Amino acid sequence: MPRKSRTITIILTAAIFILLEVAALSMIVRGGELQGIWVSRLSHRVMGALWGSSESVRDYFSLKSQNESLAQENYRLSLQVARMQNAIENAGGPDAGVGDGFAGDFRYIPGAIVKMSKNKQHNYIIINKGYEDGVRPQSGIITSCGAIGIVEAVERNYSYGIAFMNTSFNVSARIGSEGVVGPLSWDGRSTNKAILREIPLQTRFAQGDTVFTSGYSTIFPPDIPLGTVTGSGIQDGTMYEIYVTLLEDHAALRYITIVDHTGRDEIIPLEQMEDKKEGENEE
Amino acid sequence: MKSSRFFAIYLCFVLLQVLLCNYLNLTYYLTLSLLPVLVLLIPVRYSTITAIIIAAVTGFLVDFLGDGVLGLNMLALIPIGLLRNGLLNLVFGQEVFAHKEDVTIQKYGLLKFSTYIVIAQALFLIIYIAADGAGTRPFWFNALRFAISLPAGTLLSLFVADTLTKDYRDR
Numbered sequence: 001m002p003r004k005s006r007t008i009t010i011i012l013t014a015a016i017f018i019l020l021e022v023a024a025l026s027m028i029v030r031g032g033e034l035q036g037i038w039v040s041r042l043s044h045r046v047m048g049a050l051w052g053s054s055e056s057v058r059d060y061f062s063l064k065s066q067n068e069s070l071a072q073e074n075y076r077l078s079l080q081v082a083r084m085q086n087a088i089e090n091a092g093g094p095d096a097g098v099g100d101g102f103a104g105d106f107r108y109i110p111g112a113i114v115k116m117s118k119n120k121q122h123n124y125i126i127i128n129k130g131y132e133d134g135v136r137p138q139s140g141i142i143t144s145c146g147a148i149g150i151v152e153a154v155e156r157n158y159s160y161g162i163a164f165m166n167t168s169f170n171v172s173a174r175i176g177s178e179g180v181v182g183p184l185s186w187d188g189r190s191t192n193k194a195i196l197r198e199i200p201l202q203t204r205f206a207q208g209d210t211v212f213t214s215g216y217s218t219i220f221p222p223d224i225p226l227g228t229v230t231g232s233g234i235q236d237g238t239m240y241e242i243y244v245t246l247l248e249d250h251a252a253l254r255y256i257t258i259v260d261h262t263g264r265d266e267i268i269p270l271e272q273m274e275d276k277k278e279g280e281n282e283e
Numbered sequence: 284m285k286s287s288r289f290f291a292i293y294l295c296f297v298l299l300q301v302l303l304c305n306y307l308n309l310t311y312y313l314t315l316s317l318l319p320v321l322v323l324l325i326p327v328r329y330s331t332i333t334a335i336i337i338a339a340v341t342g343f344l345v346d347f348l349g350d351g352v353l354g355l356n357m358l359a360l361i362p363i364g365l366l367r368n369g370l371l372n373l374v375f376g377q378e379v380f381a382h383k384e385d386v387t388i389q390k391y392g393l394l395k396f397s398t399y400i401v402i403a404q405a406l407f408l409i410i411y412i413a414a415d416g417a418g419t420r421p422f423w424f425n426a427l428r429f430a431i432s433l434p435a436g437t438l439l440s441l442f443v444a445d446t447l448t449k450d451y452r453d454r
Contacts, residue, residue, distance in 0.1 A: 009330075009332075012332060013331050013332050013335070013365070016332055016335055016336065017335055017361060017362075017365050020335060020336075020339040020357070020361050021358060021361055023339075023354075023357075024339070024342070024343075024354040024355075024357040024358035024361065025354065025358060026354070027343075027346070027353045027354025027357065028352055028353070028354040028355060028358060028414060030353070031352045031353035031354055031355075032352040032417065034417040034419055035352055035355075035414060035415075035417045037417065038414070038417035038418045038419075041418065
């Protein structure tokens with residue numbers, strides 16, 4: 001039998017089979033009350049399963065747009081938090097909010113990672129926002145639970161940044177919201193492990209303690225949770241090095257927020273002036 | 284066997300099935316049905332579509348003349364018509380189709396023929412018992428009904444098969 005004719009026969013057979021079975025079922029539904037309820041229940045169950053499956057498939061394919069809308073929402077909330085903190089600061093006078101005073105001075109720009117290397121010792125990120133969107137070099141790249149990198153170079157629509165997974169990258173971090181501060185850097189191996197160094201031996205901490213950004217920089221806002229303490233070791237007999245499991249898995253990133261300190265242009269010259277003075281004194 | 288003679292005997296067995304449905308209600312646990320074997324023994328030269336239609340008409344006739352729920356036998360019998368060729372291929376192999384010869388107990392032996400009938404009878408009973416119970420009877424009841432009806436139905440079907448294929452044996 002030719003292939004085409006065989007296909008037609010199969011389709012015809014299936015159609016007749018379904019038609020006759022549906023006819024039989026409809027007779028049963030009309031004939032017996034119990035059978036009617038049974039068929040109706042079965043059909044509801046089948047329809048429920050079908051709708052459920054199609055809903056899951058639809059949900060899966062709409063994840064991208066949902067993520068985008070969540071990123072927008074995150075951006076809006078970050079702005080709102082920054083404004084609120086600014087308002088609290090202003091209401092409390094010049095001494096209020098010491099330690100977290102920078103929060104109100106940050107500008108937030110939502111973005112997405114378009115490219116990111118993960119397998120090198122010096123990894124990089126490319127973001128879909130450039131100077132047309134207001135991105136400046138030395139801006140921070142964050143998520144709600146991680147410092148992801150620093151913008152190094154900016155083009156019209158894209159920016160290039162050094163990723164946290166880079167052995168030359170440090171974030172100023174503290175244990176707990178008021179603990180001691182040290183540089184947090186990537187452990188060089190895993191996508192969600194880091195080491196917090198230069199922690200004095202008298203420091204008290206426990207496994208599970210959260211590590212936050214310290215805010216001692218013009219790049220990252222304070223109090224972004226970065227990870228939790230999972231262990232510690234002693235470095236050169238004088239300092240602790242604390243092992244941190246990051247809250248954000250850097251291998252699975254897509255949406256980020258770029259943070260730009262609006263007062264950086266004033267702070268950096270002051271820092272440079274201080275460095276110059278120290279240099280002169282040493283001479 | 285000539286088609287006219289086959290279908291005359293076929294019709295007699297359909298009427299016998301109607302009588303069984305109406306007058307032989309020994310127990311709820313026993314469902315005697317000759318219908319699956321009747322569909323299985325439709326000559327091989329008839330296509331699957333024809334087998335499905337014959338099965339549907341047979342089921343409808345028994346439902347219409349019997350005192351059960353209309354559509355019940357039809358619902359359970361149509362899949363047998365659909366799967367008849369598949370079962371023939373599974374149990375007896377491709378040669379049945381090559382020679383277009385009808386299957387008989389004498390030619391293929393009791394074991395193969397019983398397997399052929401048991402599979403069809405089981406399928407028929409599963410659908411029939413499930414639809415008849417309509418989800419109101421407990422599983423053990425349905426299982427017991429199936430366990431009793433399957434051997435009884437198979438034995439009766441072997442007798443029917445022997446009668447329907449007698450012509451071939453006598454040749």
